[in-house]
Amino acid sequence: MSVDSAVERALRLQVIDWVNQRAEENGGFLRREELLNFTVGGQKLPVIDYSRGIRNPADFASTLSIVSTVNGPYDDLESEDGLIHYAYRAGDPDGGDNRKLRNAYVTRDPIIFFRKEVANVYTPVAPAFVVGDDPSARTFLIAFDEALTLIPDPASMSNAQKEYAMRLARQRLHQPAFRTRIMVAYSSRCAVCQLKYSALLDAAHILPDSDERGVPTTDNxxxxxxxxxxxxxxxxxxITPDYVVKVSPQVLQDSDGPMLTHGLQEMHDRKLVVPKRAADRPNRDYLAERFEGFARAS
Ligand SMILES: [Zn+2]
Known part of the structure; x- marks a missing residue:
C-alpha cells in the first residue's frame, strides 16, 4: 500500500533535513549504521538499502536515495556536464527500481545522492534531482540543484549551462567528498593541535585549488x-617537509592572551600528527613548496 503523496513528500523532506543536519554535526558525512537505523515517528525508515545502491521504501512511489560507490576522487569527475550519469538498475528497464527512480524524474521529487568512497562512510548531496532519463543509454541524469530541473533537455545543455552544472558539482559534491576523505584520514582532528570539534575543522589544501596540481587527493x-x-x-x-610545525618569528615574539600563547606559540616545533596510512600523509614536495613561501615571509 502506498502512503499518500503529500505524506510521502513531507517524510522525504524530513529525512533530507535530518541527513543534512547529521552530516554537518559529523563533519560532512554519515555512517552506515545511523543511516540504516533512522526512525521517524517511532517507525524505522532506513535511508539507504541494506545491500543495494538504491533505496526504494515499499510504500514510497519515488526513490528515496541512491548511493554511488567510487574508488577514488576522480571516479565521477569524468562527466563533462556536471551531472551524474546513473545507470539503470539491471533487468527490466521499467521494473521496480527503475520505475521508482523514473517517478522521481516525472514528479521532480527530491532525492538524496550519497557518494561512498570509504567503507561505511557516506557523503550526502541533498536534495538532488533526477533531471533526465535516457532509455537508449539506459541512464538517468542526476543534478545537484532544482534550477537544473528547468532546463528542457539536460542531455544537450549549452556551454554556459554545463559550466553552471560543473560549478555546482564542485561545490556540492567534490568539495564535500574531499572534506570527508580528509576527516576520515585524520580521524576528525586538527593535524597541528589535535582539536576534535568537526564544526571547527577545515579540509585545508596544501597546493591551492587554483594550482593545476592542486588535486583533491588526501596527500594534498x-x-x-x-x-x-x-x-x-x-x-x-x-609546516616543514618533515612534518614539523614552525611558527613565524613575529608571532613568537608577540605577547597577548592565552590563545596566542597556547594556540599558536606553543605549537612551534611540534610534530604534525599525520594519518596512519602512508598514502594519506601530506606530500613532502607540496609541503616543501609551501614552506619556501613561509620561510621567505618570515
Ligand atoms: Zn589546530
Whole structure:
C-alpha cells in the first residue's frame, strides 16, 4: 500500500533535513549504521538499502536515495556536464527500481545522492534531482540543484549551462567528498593541535585549488582547525617537509592572551600528527613548496 503523496513528500523532506543536519554535526558525512537505523515517528525508515545502491521504501512511489560507490576522487569527475550519469538498475528497464527512480524524474521529487568512497562512510548531496532519463543509454541524469530541473533537455545543455552544472558539482559534491576523505584520514582532528570539534575543522589544501596540481587527493590536504588553517594560509605558521610545525618569528615574539600563547606559540616545533596510512600523509614536495613561501615571509 502506498502512503499518500503529500505524506510521502513531507517524510522525504524530513529525512533530507535530518541527513543534512547529521552530516554537518559529523563533519560532512554519515555512517552506515545511523543511516540504516533512522526512525521517524517511532517507525524505522532506513535511508539507504541494506545491500543495494538504491533505496526504494515499499510504500514510497519515488526513490528515496541512491548511493554511488567510487574508488577514488576522480571516479565521477569524468562527466563533462556536471551531472551524474546513473545507470539503470539491471533487468527490466521499467521494473521496480527503475520505475521508482523514473517517478522521481516525472514528479521532480527530491532525492538524496550519497557518494561512498570509504567503507561505511557516506557523503550526502541533498536534495538532488533526477533531471533526465535516457532509455537508449539506459541512464538517468542526476543534478545537484532544482534550477537544473528547468532546463528542457539536460542531455544537450549549452556551454554556459554545463559550466553552471560543473560549478555546482564542485561545490556540492567534490568539495564535500574531499572534506570527508580528509576527516576520515585524520580521524576528525586538527593535524597541528589535535582539536576534535568537526564544526571547527577545515579540509585545508596544501597546493591551492587554483594550482593545476592542486588535486583533491588526501596527500594534498590536511585537517586543520580554523585558526591553524588561516595561520597556515597567511604564513604565520609553516609546516616543514618533515612534518614539523614552525611558527613565524613575529608571532613568537608577540605577547597577548592565552590563545596566542597556547594556540599558536606553543605549537612551534611540534610534530604534525599525520594519518596512519602512508598514502594519506601530506606530500613532502607540496609541503616543501609551501614552506619556501613561509620561510621567505618570515
Ligand atoms: Zn589546530
Amino acid at each position: 590536504g590536511m585537517a586543520l582547525c580554523k585558526i591553524h588553517h588561516v595561520a597556515y594560509d597567511r604564513e604565520m605558521l609553516g
